[in-house]
Amino acid sequence: MARPWETGFGAEGGLYRRLRAACAAEWEAYTWHPFVRAIADGTLPLAAFRRYLIQDYLFLIHFARAKALALFKAESVEAMRAKVSDIGAILSETLMHLRYCEGWGISQAEVLATPEAAETVSYTRYVIDRGLAGDILDLEVALAPCTVGYAEVALRIEHDPGRRREGNPYETWIATYAAPGYQALAQAAAARIDALGVSHGGEARFPMLSAIFSEAARLEARFWQMGLDAARGAAPEYEKARR
Numbered sequence: 001m002a003r004p005w006e007t008g009f010g011a012e013g014g015l016y017r018r019l020r021a022a023c024a025a026e027w028e029a030y031t032w033h034p035f036v037r038a039i040a041d042g043t044l045p046l047a048a049f050r051r052y053l054i055q056d057y058l059f060l061i062h063f064a065r066a067k068a069l070a071l072f073k074a075e076s077v078e079a080m081r082a083k084v085s086d087i088g089a090i091l092s093e094t095l096m097h098l099r100y101c102e103g104w105g106i107s108q109a110e111v112l113a114t115p116e117a118a119e120t121v122s123y124t125r126y127v128i129d130r131g132l133a134g135d136i137l138d139l140e141v142a143l144a145p146c147t148v149g150y151a152e153v154a155l156r157i158e159h160d161p162g163r164r165r166e167g168n169p170y171e172t173w174i175a176t177y178a179a180p181g182y183q184a185l186a187q188a189a190a191a192r193i194d195a196l197g198v199s200h201g202g203e204a205r206f207p208m209l210s211a212i213f214s215e216a217a218r219l220e221a222r223f224w225q226m227g228l229d230a231a232r233g234a235a236p237e238y239e240k241a242r243r
């Protein structure tokens with residue numbers, strides 16, 4: 001069977017595909033996590049999705065900050081303009097996200113009152129830290145599992161034989177990332193990694209870049225797991241006390 005998510009992003013022999021291949025186990029654990037499979041067949045407990053959605057709002061805010069750092073680290077005025085546009089899109093997305101949460105029965109007040117989970121803090125601050133310590137290539141590599149990974153996740157879901165469409169409560173979520181507009185954005189992110197790999201010595205820096213990419217993929221998998229843990233009532237004690 002064709003596996004378009006394996007070939008749809010980055011050029012063959014390019015840095016993106018090399019980074020992805022170098023952490024095959026982490027990448028699989030992220031992009032085909034039980035949370036993702038349960039979205040595909042519609043069996044994900046609503047409590048898991050709600051926990052994920054609230055934390056994803058907090059995630060987006062810090063993702064916008066990481067993109068703002070990419071503006072600062074950009075090396076041309078064209079690249080700076082592209083980042084301004086990305087930041088604007090993410091900040092608009094945070095507003096849409098609050099409305100989307102309301103559709104799931106989560107009030108704006110509840111979202112705003114929820115503290116960041118350890119999984120949200122560790123992932124977003126890790127990305128920002130790699131960007132602060134490194135250059136634009138380090139930062140783009142730390143950001144890529146988020147941007148490109150979700151496009152791959154959507155393709156995997158769409159090609160899953162266990163995929164359920166009728167009555168699947170997660171159709172709108174899937175559609176967001178399967179949309180051509182989002183897929184193109186992810187392809188552009190992988191192409192940026194390939195281009196920076198050539199211009200910024202990706203070969204010599206590969207061990208460090210690979211460590212960053214694989215750590216970001218591992219933290220994405222933990223983010224899904226945080227959602228599942230909430231459905232199992234396995235949230236940390238200190239967070240239970242707040243409910």
Ligand SMILES: Cc1ncc(C[n+]2csc(CCO)c2C)c(N)n1
Pocket residue numbers: 056059060063089090093146147150220223
């Ligand atoms: C944990 C987590 N990881 C990735 C995304 C996806 N995502 C967040 S911002 C952005 C760029 C385009 O706006 C994309 C694709 C998410 N929502 N949550």
